Amino acid sequence: MSTYNGEQFLEEQVRSILKQLPDDGTLLIRDDGSTDQTVARVVAFKDDRIRLVQGKNVGFASSFLCLLKMIPASSTSVFFSDQDDVWEPKKIATGCTALAGREEIPRLYCSGLLLVSEHLESLGRSPLWPRKPSFDNALVENIATGCTVALNRAAVTLILRTNRPEQIRYHDWWCYLVVAAFGEVLYDPIPQIRYRQHRQNALGMSSGGARYLRIMQAIRRQSWLGIMQAHLREFASSFGSDISASQKRSLDRMTIRGARDAFRVIFSIERRRQFLRDELLFRLLVAFELVARRDFPFASRR
Numbered sequence: 001m002s003t004y005n006g007e008q009f010l011e012e013q014v015r016s017i018l019k020q021l022p023d024d025g026t027l028l029i030r031d032d033g034s035t036d037q038t039v040a041r042v043v044a045f046k047d048d049r050i051r052l053v054q055g056k057n058v059g060f061a062s063s064f065l066c067l068l069k070m071i072p073a074s075s076t077s078v079f080f081s082d083q084d085d086v087w088e089p090k091k092i093a094t095g096c097t098a099l100a101g102r103e104e105i106p107r108l109y110c111s112g113l114l115l116v117s118e119h120l121e122s123l124g125r126s127p128l129w130p131r132k133p134s135f136d137n138a139l140v141e142n143i144a145t146g147c148t149v150a151l152n153r154a155a156v157t158l159i160l161r162t163n164r165p166e167q168i169r170y171h172d173w174w175c176y177l178v179v180a181a182f183g184e185v186l187y188d189p190i191p192q193i194r195y196r197q198h199r200q201n202a203l204g205m206s207s208g209g210a211r212y213l214r215i216m217q218a219i220r221r222q223s224w225l226g227i228m229q230a231h232l233r234e235f236a237s238s239f240g241s242d243i244s245a246s247q248k249r250s251l252d253r254m255t256i257r258g259a260r261d262a263f264r265v266i267f268s269i270e271r272r273r274q275f276l277r278d279e280l281l282f283r284l285l286v287a288f289e290l291v292a293r294r295d296f297p298f299a300s301r302r
Contacts, residue, residue: 106183
């Protein structure tokens, strides 16, 4: 768990984890430079299974990647957790069962979410993904929401091969991309978490049309496509020599170095995103970035 000024909802989340955490399990928390009472509320639990590390503010993605480096070598399953949700009673057991077996293969488990208000009132659920997880999908879209993700030891070892973790903006998307390239991604449509929506959400999620409003608001704040391209460049640097020929072709097709690459993506006959409307939105976004030249050409930025 990475925490940052999360005193309002932290205690309820930690209790939902400790109730199902095995006696030999560990809740590893890295505080990302909180200035409120978050650290004090963690310490107040006085539970030997909690290990707290305080660090400087580096942002949620870097904080989670720092946490992966601290995982004990004996750990066989690793779960990401946000600071403000509530886990369903069988989340840990369900994730461990899904990851069990074939320990040598990197595996990532993720699930659907129950969307709830800050008072845990139902707001709907996350979309049901119509297509199977895949490397081609992971190049352009993340379907593995971080707070639902569990990894086996082989996946953790693989992800830690990242050359420049500071280049990663979304740790969950990065994990999905890396594991989809070399292992298995297991999507469980049954929600295992109550995903709290409130004003302090770093990202959050909505259902129906509100989901697309959130997407547009995020695009206005930062170049989502620029972030995607940074991920692809870092993937090529860290793992490009190990992927198959077909994966290299897919990676190359989605890497935008100039206007010609952008036009190829816009007019491609291949569909990679889960929903057709999202595929169209993605191509419109590429066209917008091409016209606005906000972060274009992407390959020139570091």
